[in-house]
Amino acid sequence: MTFLLALVIGCLYAAGIFLILRRSMVKVIFGLILLGHAANLLIFTVGRLTKGVPAFVPEGSAVLGGEFADPLPQALILTAIVIGFGVQAFTIVLFKRTWLTLGTEDLDLMKKTDELPRE
């Protein structure tokens, strides 16, 4: 299972990086979203996968015994998903606004802010 997830994470990272290197803004957004997913899955996987053992204290006992799924990575991912969702929503609106204002979605054409003023 860990191996499979590692493969998925690798593919997500590769696809994400490929996409953010494209010239189209839409593809850049997709790339950023995929990178976010990859990072979330990575946290999930390195937090060690434990199947079917929720972190509940058994009745009559005061502490968790034996093996259990660590709830902290899941809490981290939940937070990261919420933040990522908000930021991505903002990015989509920003990119749409840019498209409406500049009339292009080709990132190669957006170099006005980098150029030195002409003589």
Add this chain to the structure above:
Amino acid sequence: MNQINQIIIIPVLLPLASAIAMIFFRRSVPLQRIIGLVSSTLMLAAAVWILGAVISGGMLTMQAGGWRAPFGITLVADLLSAVMIAASALIGLTTVIYSFAVIDKEREKFFYYPLLQLLMMGINGAFLTGDVFNLYVWFEVMLISSFVLLVLGGTPAQLEGAIKYVTINLLSSSVFLAAAGILYGIAGTLNMADLARISPQLEQKELLAIVSILFMITFGVKAAVFPFFFWLPASYHTPPIPVAAIFSGLLTKVGVYALIRFFTTVFPHESGFINGVLLVASALTMLIGVLGAVAQYDIRKLLSFHIVSQIGYMIFGLALHSPLAIAGALFYIVHNIIAKTNLFYISGMIERITGTFDLKKSGGVYARYPFVAVLFLVSALALAGIPPLSGFWAKFVVIKAGLGAEEYIVTGVAIFVSLLTLFSMMKIWNEAFWKEQPQTVAADAPNRYASMGTAGKLMLVSPVILLALASILFGIFFEPVFRIAESAAVQLLDPESYITPILGRKE
């Protein structure tokens, strides 16, 4: 638990409360201004209080919700954090006052002041947190506010700059997230004090090295260290001046702060390799930044490239990793926050007077407003490092530490770069202040400064005078200020002094 510890939540709660209050009064801009001014003033008072408490009584810690240290979220104010909070509160207050004078009605109506407060909340939270994941969250709070502030107004240049800024920052955030996840996988904790305790004993040295490189990349992007700086000169000159000023003063310094925090406190034993990389990066950051600046004719772009160049000096101090060098880096950060922000404010004044940011079309400010010229000269010479201003001491200490560590090449670069800094500051001086404004331009460039009311002029000038005074005072009273920086550096290089107050003395 000592009651005074609870005051360190103020820098986070106060901006949040005032931002919420402002949103309730969304129709009344004057009320929002008053709330902003009051809250920023209180913030500065609280920051000074915290700084005083930390200097006299040592580190303040607070466990959010009363959960004990490695389990809950810890807020920590050691000397470094307290100094950064104080400096950012000063910039926050001056930016609010400066904004009264220059921000247009439209932006004010669209939540400009609440966003400024939320930005301050994110910055303060990042300085205060004692938890790696929590640092990520504060970074996001800071980033999302900065995204909105950057595009507020929606001019084509702003949008274009924002695309670059947003994309690179989201990328860096996902690297941060991945690094935090792997770190948790290795160490089983994300509390900084706990990490400082555990990291020397960890088995997986290689993974730890990879994680520290990932952290270096993500903070390097935020701090605009070479080779991750291209987004900064592409975006920082696009928003209105107060926004550009607060970004340039504080945002990159949060990245530098995180680098210092991680590679002194959190990974004390990982620093050998990282320091080598940082040393080379610092030299290139200084050099490339200043060379970029020399070529520019837009004041804001010139100053943006200078941010990059100055970051190099701070990273240089960190990379040398001796108490003297880190103290120098800390002093440099504070000096730079003040001088750099002030130069941006002054560039706004130049634009008001001459009607342009373009140095070629600008001119004649000295003849018309000598006091503006004096204010510029104080900040520009402070930035370049002319005694007795603050920049001289900052550079002096860092370079002395560089010579002490026998890093002659990088030290040489630092001295050469400081010469070029002076050159590019003199370029602004010659073009904007000294020469006559070209007749063709002067005719159709209205002097918007002259047409401002007295109150407007006062709000425009008083922040600049305040920060220029700070630059002078830090230069004259160098020794007491530097003592604080020195003890902060000693504290940073001794992980025990960070661990014990948070986790308690056990084992």
